[in-house]
Amino acid sequence: MPDYRVELRVHLRPGVLDPAGEAVGASLGHLGFAVERVEVGKLLTVDLTADGPEAAEAAVQRMAKELLVNPVLEEYVLEVRPR
């Protein structure tokens, strides 16, 4: 079976307080950068073997649902690549 790398980008849902993003944004302001907003998210890289890209995506979707993402606060996008 082929090898895949799935990148899962997790970010807070719109409207959810992002203290890390606010703090980083404020620090950028202290350095003189003009930024409207900074958001701090997470990147998870999952390497796995699967029957095909659809199967790899489906597996990581299940992982997201069961552990990797808290749907109350977070959203995610994922990208599947051959490895």
Add this chain to the structure above:
Amino acid sequence: MTADVVVFPGSNCDFDAAAALSTALPGATVRRQWHADLDLSGTDLCVLPGGFAYGDYLRAGALAARSPAIAAVKALIARGGLVLGICNGFQVLVEAGILPGAFQTNSVQHFLCRDVQVRVCSTASPLLAGVREGDVLRLPIAHQEGNYRLTPPEYEHLLGEGRIALRYCGEDGQSEENPNGSYGAVAGVLGARGRVLGMMPHPERAAWPKIGRADGLRILGGAAASLAQGGVR
């Protein structure tokens, strides 16, 4: 009675919790058990202690909530046993889906380590047998992600079932105070049927009468009376 404290990798309030339980529950057998070998078959009360289980990697409590220990905790609840989650233990119970809601970083954006007052809003649990509605307890908090989020319908549902157990409040017990931004200033909630209590403040750090800090004993000792009247097994 038997009280067990679950030890996850990264738990750091387990010794304090066990010591405080020994004070609060005279005559009880109090044990600390490693999560991977957890045996709750003879347990009346299981405590998930504070700390940073699994380093709080991914999200606070997320990895501990997938430990095999959680199946044992759910089985204990199913047979009527009592579960108390303190701070990180509360976060684990929420991540495990045993209690509703989610935790976010404190609204003040930094770690909070200080005393707070909480008002008792419900006593619909054997775990709250030692307090009365309206009582104000002085307990320490120590957390970064204590901003407890509920949706308005979830909150109303819990309120209707008497499951909002503790709220942060000012020193007079009436005025509003909300150190971490929690929805409805909720500091503790009950699970269905009152068998589970999750709370952010640390009762085990306020269990020492000789230094004038004993309000935590009223939580930790509360279960003793109801358990003595027949136990939960």
